[in-house]
Amino acid sequence: MDRLTAMQVFVEIVDRGSVSAAADARDMSRAMASRYLEGLEDWLGVRLLHRTTRRLTLTDAGQQALITCREMLHLADDVVAQAGSGSVEAQGRLRLTSSPTFASAQLTAAVVEFQALHPKVEIDLMMVDRTVDLVQDRIDLAIRISNRVDPTLVARRLATCRSVLCASPAYLKRAPALKHPDDLRAHACVLHSTGFAPAYRLTKRSASDLASVTVPVSGPLVANETAVVLSAVQAGAGIAMLPTYLIGDQLLEGRLQQVLPEYELDPIDIQAVYLTRRHQPMPLRLLIEFLAQRFGGDTAPWDRRR
Template sequence: MDRLTAMRVFVEIVDRGTVSAAADALGMSRAMASRYLEGLEDWLGARLLHRTTRRLALTDKGQHTLVTCREMLALANDAVAQAGQGGAEARGRLRLTSSPSFAMAQLTAAVVDFQASHPGVEVDLVMVDRTVDLVEDRIDLAVRLSNRIDPGLVARRLARCHSILCASPAYLERAGTPRAPDDLRRHRCITHSTGFAPEYRLTRDGEETIVEARGSISANETAVVHAAALAGAGIAMLPTFFVGDELAQDRLRQVLPEYALEPLDIQAVYLSRRHQPMPLRLLIEFLSDRFGGEVAPWDRRR
């Protein structure tokens, strides 16, 4: 049995969801793909996938084996590229996750530009507004907005995420413009439903003021908070990477601009520095170059 091919078949089955889809992608019959999978399981002495009539699911052994197979295939691809066989073009498939709002505003366009230079790299975008398990969800790279790093993971800072308070001109004309943090207590706020009491931490000249945010609309996704603010529902805290066009077009106006909200790091998070596939290394470098610098590109226009 060609064990490297068997590993490639196993990874494709997991990524594509069925043996048939993996066989089509690899240009082989379904029966041959099944034989490779069975051969790999026989060699390892363990079942890698639970098979039902509806779907395939990784076993515990399959979860660990998947990580190893990805590393082995990455090393093999890198060896071929470095030896000059078949050219040095990066090839492979990456699963990338981020919040829907950052993906909509910045990340998707960045991925498209990355693929223009590296057409051999397939990218599967998994957009969820929650922290995913990189191993369980088979994620190669997570772009997270957080000042904390999960134990056991590696993170590289890409940029800083600043947020502002803003509202539509119609709302401010109707309800008035806040002049001080305490004025926010009399306004309707559109909040993020995070499970914690919504509040704004506003800093000016080194002094922090904490104001409870009260309102009748909350949402667990930034795009919905953004839409509610545009519709005139109240004052919202939104990241600057998401509201640049609306501020420039006066569809949203910043509130209390002399006060700063706590910034967050935008981080590239991955499992290990060792045995990184070439496509993953290239993508991390690309995102660092695109979003990096003292000021993030979306804030340079402000």
């Protein structure tokens, strides 16, 4: 048995969800793909997949074997690339995850630009507004907006996510005056559900000691998706804290107005999170570097026009 091919077939089966789809991708018969999978299981002495008429799921041993097989295949790709003095074109399939709003506002365009440079790299975008398990969900790269990093994972900072308090001109025209953070108590705020008591922590830009104030806020509408919060603010529901990567153009065009502009909200890191620095496939290394270059710098690209 060609063990390298068997590992390739196993990884294809997991990525594509069926033996038939993997066989088509590898240009072989379904029976041949099944024989490679069975041969790999015989060699390892464990069952890798639970098979039913409707789906395939990884066993515990299969979860571990999948990680090792990917590393072995990445190493094989690196050997070929080095032998060709870097002339081998990056190719393969990467699975990415991101919040829906960041993917829509910034990441998708970056991915398309990356694929124009590396057309043989396939990318599967999984957009969810929650933290996913990179191993269980077979994620190669997660783009996370957080100042916290799981110590079992590797993270590279890509950019800074800055947010502002904003509202529609229509809301501000009819709402009470807003000159100090305490005035927020008299306003309707559109809130993102986080599980914590709703409050905004504000720091005055001109303060030499950077004194901060935390103001509890409330409002009639709470949502668990940033895009919904934005839609409500656009419709005049109230004030919200929204990231500039999402609303930069609307602030410039006057469709939304920043409130309390002399105060800043705490910035959050935008991070590329992955499982390990060892044995990374060429497409993953290239993508991480590309995103760091595209989003990096002292100021994120979406904030440079502000």
